[in-house]
Amino acid sequence: MEETNVAIQVHGLQKSYKKLQVLKGVDFDVARGSIFALLGSNGAGKTTIVRILTTLLKPDEGTMRVNGFDVLSQPARVRESISLTGQFAAVDGMLTGRENLIMIAQLRHVKDAGKVADDLLGRFGLADAAGRRVSTYSGGMRRRLDIAMSLIGNPRIIFLDEPTAGLDPEGRIEVWQVIQNLADHGTTVFLTTQHLDEAEKLADRIAILHNGTIIVSGTLEELRRLFPPTKVEYVERQPTLEEIFLAIVGSGKKEQQ
Amino acid sequence: MNTHFFSDTSVMLGRSMRHITRSMDTIITVTITPIAIMLLFVYVFGGAIQAGTHNYVNYLMPGILLIAIASGISYTAVRLFNDLQSGIFERFHSMPIARSSVLWGHVLTSLVSNAISVVVIVLVALLMGFRSPAGVLAWLAAAGILVLFTLALTWIAVIAGLLASSIDGASAFSYPLVFLPFVSSAFVPTASMPGPVRAFAENQPVTSIVNTIRSLFEQQPVGGEIWIALAWCVGIVVTGYALAMVAYRRKIA
Numbered sequence: 001m002e003e004t005n006v007a008i009q010v011h012g013l014q015k016s017y018k019k020l021q022v023l024k025g026v027d028f029d030v031a032r033g034s035i036f037a038l039l040g041s042n043g044a045g046k047t048t049i050v051r052i053l054t055t056l057l058k059p060d061e062g063t064m065r066v067n068g069f070d071v072l073s074q075p076a077r078v079r080e081s082i083s084l085t086g087q088f089a090a091v092d093g094m095l096t097g098r099e100n101l102i103m104i105a106q107l108r109h110v111k112d113a114g115k116v117a118d119d120l121l122g123r124f125g126l127a128d129a130a131g132r133r134v135s136t137y138s139g140g141m142r143r144r145l146d147i148a149m150s151l152i153g154n155p156r157i158i159f160l161d162e163p164t165a166g167l168d169p170e171g172r173i174e175v176w177q178v179i180q181n182l183a184d185h186g187t188t189v190f191l192t193t194q195h196l197d198e199a200e201k202l203a204d205r206i207a208i209l210h211n212g213t214i215i216v217s218g219t220l221e222e223l224r225r226l227f228p229p230t231k232v233e234y235v236e237r238q239p240t241l242e243e244i245f246l247a248i249v250g251s252g253k254k255e256q257q
Numbered sequence: 258m259n260t261h262f263f264s265d266t267s268v269m270l271g272r273s274m275r276h277i278t279r280s281m282d283t284i285i286t287v288t289i290t291p292i293a294i295m296l297l298f299v300y301v302f303g304g305a306i307q308a309g310t311h312n313y314v315n316y317l318m319p320g321i322l323l324i325a326i327a328s329g330i331s332y333t334a335v336r337l338f339n340d341l342q343s344g345i346f347e348r349f350h351s352m353p354i355a356r357s358s359v360l361w362g363h364v365l366t367s368l369v370s371n372a373i374s375v376v377v378i379v380l381v382a383l384l385m386g387f388r389s390p391a392g393v394l395a396w397l398a399a400a401g402i403l404v405l406f407t408l409a410l411t412w413i414a415v416i417a418g419l420l421a422s423s424i425d426g427a428s429a430f431s432y433p434l435v436f437l438p439f440v441s442s443a444f445v446p447t448a449s450m451p452g453p454v455r456a457f458a459e460n461q462p463v464t465s466i467v468n469t470i471r472s473l474f475e476q477q478p479v480g481g482e483i484w485i486a487l488a489w490c491v492g493i494v495v496t497g498y499a500l501a502m503v504a505y506r507r508k509i510a
Contacts, residue, residue, distance in 0.1 A: 054351040056509060076353065084351040090344035094276045106268045107354050109261065133279075149348075159351075 004068060007032045007157050007188035008053065013062035015048055022048050024212030026062070030205070032156075035179065035189040037203035039196065044209045046192040047087060050161045053190070054084045067156050083150035087161045089142040090149075093135035097126050097145050100134060101152065108153035120148040124178075140171030147178055157188040164198060169242050176202055262355040269349075269362020270369070273336055277370050283332050288374045291325040292381050298444060299385060306445055314387045318379070319399075319470035320443020323463055324435055325378055326371050326407050330414040331431035333367040337418030338427035341508070350509050360415060360505065367411040368404065375403060389474040399473045402483075405490040406466060410434060412497030419504040443467045462489035 008030035015023040022045040030036040040046045051057040053066055055075040064071040067081035092100050098117050105113035121130045124144040134142060143163065150158055160179065164172040179202055183189050193199055199206050200220060207217035216223060239247075277283060295317060298306075303313040340346040340359075349359045379387070391399075414431070421427035440454065441447070441463035447455050458464055465485040472479045 051347075056347055056350055079351060080353040082351065084348060086344045086347055088344045090348040092272065092345055093343070094279050095272065099275070103268060103272055104352075107265055107349070107352055109264075 005032050006030070006065075007034075007067060008036070008190060009063075009065040010049075010053070011063050013049070013052065013064060014060045015045070015052065015057070016060055021212060023059075026209070026212070026214055028207050028214055028217055030188060030190060032188055033183065033186045034204040035183045035191060035202050037199035037206045038190070038192045038209055039194070039199055039206060040192070040209035041194065045212065046209060047161055049209070050084070050086075050159050050190070050192060053078075054082060054159055055079055056084075081155060082157045082159060083153075083155040084159045085146050085150045085161065085163055087165060089139075089146040091134050091137075091142055091145050094133065096131050096133055097121060097137070097141075098130040100145060101149060104149045104152045110153055116152060120151065124148045125174075140167050140174065143167060143171065143175060144178075147175065151182075155187070157190065158182060159190045161192050162194065163191065164193070164195065169245055172198070173246075260355075262358055262361075265354045265358035266361045266365065269358050270365045273362055273366040274369065276336060277332075277366065284370070284374065287325060287329045287332065287370075288377045290328060291321045291374075291378055294324060295321045295378070295382065295385070307449075312386060312388065314382055314385050315389070315474065316471065317444065318382050318387055318474070319467045320438040320441065320463070321382070322375050322378060322403060322470070323406065323438050323443065323466065325374050326403065327410060327431055327434040327437070329371045329374055330367055330407070330410045330434075331428040332370075333363055333411055334414040334418035334421065334427040334430065335424060336366070337363050337415060338421050338424060341419070347509075356509075360501070363415065363418075364408070364411050367414065368407055371407045372404075390476045391474050392476075395473040395476060398483075399470045402466060402470060402473075402486060402490065405487070405494065409490050409493035409497055412494060412501045415501040416497065416504050419501065419508055437461060437463050438467070441467055462486070462493070465489060 006029050008028075010029070011027050013023050013026040014021070026045075026049065028036075038046050038049065048057065052059045053064060053071060055071060055078050058072070066078045069077040069081065071078055092103070095103065098121060101117035101120055102113045105116045110116050118127075118130075121127045124147070126141060126145060126148070129137060129141060134145060137145065143166075147160070147163065150160075163179070164175050167175065176198070179189055179191065183204075189202075191199075191202065203220070205217060205219055206223060207214045209215075216226065218226075295314075298317055299314050303317075306313065337346075337360075340363075346359065350356055389396075413434075417430040418427050421430075438444070441458050441461060443463060447458045447464060450458055465482050466489065469479050469483045469486040471477075472482070
């Protein structure tokens with residue numbers, strides 16, 4: 001495998017569902033160790049791109065390489081390099097949190113599955129809930145477990161499809177910290193989101209998918225430069241509702257811990 | 258690619274067996290209903306049925322086992338459907354595992370769980386007076402046919418689980434299968450039925466399977482019937498598997 005600085009390469013990706021052409025020639029590169037955010041409205045085709053890159057769906061046209069491996073001709077090598085956290089927390093509700101992690105560790109043939117599971121449970125604040133069935137977990141806990149399951153086996157690239165959908169503000173911030181932490185440790189993160197603030201906060205590069213193509217991509221600074229500089233106005237800034245919420249709830253939570 | 262097939266499949270088997278042991282209601286529904294039918298037919302209708310054997314439990318048992326299996330496999334479809342809905346099916350398929358282990362885990366779970374309910378029902382039938390002079394070989398042969406029958410219906414369940422658009426759809430397909438033994442030689446001899454019904458009953462798979470298993474238990478010669486039974490089972494396994502693979506490929510690249 002030639003080691004390049006590009007973790008994901010996509011060129012001329014096209015995909016239609018029957019007559020509806022969802023992707024009309026998508027191109028982008030994702031640098032190793034970076035956080036790449038794919039923005040787009042509902043139905044823009046973000047999940048389709050994720051499913052193609054994670055070898056779950058065949059494209060109509062295009063060349064895609066993930067971790068240097070061709071998605072179409074080397075799907076098994078691609079799967080060894082990645083992890084997918086889908087749009088809905090793909091956890092097994094009948095199993096406990098610990099059993100879910102052990103199951104994934106066994107499937108990834110990780111040594112000492114029990115220890116790996118316990119480490120992750122601690123890291124994701126799930127140690128107390130480890131022996132409980134996941135069907136009793138809150139949305140945020142399920143999502144954390146979901147992401148924890150994706151980290152087993154240390155994949156080079158992690159795909160997160162709308163990882164904060166349906167989470168409360170605290171849950172979102174927890175997930176953001178996890179994502180930032182991953183990137184700090186060299187994992188490439190491919191993220192899709194509808195939340196602009198999420199992309200703004202996390203992403204090294206942002207691409208906007210619209211009408212089947214990437215209409216703009218670049219760093220936040222580059223995107224800002226595409227638009228005329230904002231007029232400077234002085235206004236009294238009110239705290240956002242999110243800030244108020246977190247100020248009240250967040251402090252209470254810290255006292256509990 | 259398939260180097261981990263056996264270990265991956267055993268992880269999958271362990272997972273869905275846990276689903277079964279943790280939802281006792283599925284085991285209860287799958288075994289209680291056939292046992293209730295057996296009680297009803299033996300102690301309520303049995304006295305009036307002229308089946309030509311002195312022991313009606315002996316006559317009834319093979320058909321009851323097939324009903325148990327036909328209702329048992331609907332849970333396989335439901336479990337598979339739930340996996341697709343929850344996204345865990347896609348998670349498994351994006352992982353470096355033997356992909357076929359995902360379906361085989363469900364298929365083996367179906368075989369194991371149906372074997373458990375068959376054993377429970379045979380034990381209840383023994384309490385109700387079921388007796389068989391059959392030797393080990395005949396029991397093994399009967400078990401083999403039941404395994405083949407389970408496998409055949411399981412692949413049909415896999416198709417239903419993959420194609421269903423709702424949880425009800427995933428389980429409803431099994432109703433006709435559960436009903437099929439009633440229009441066969443399972444409860445009464447087909448000779449007592451009116452022409453067209455009799456023609457249907459004598460030419461549908463359940464009759465030949467029931468007759469074969471009954472002959473094995475009674476230590477009677479199975480005759481040509483066993484070949485018809487095997488042909489049905491193998492035929493359904495092969496077609497069911499082929500169609501299940503088509504449905505599977507439409508779900509996953």
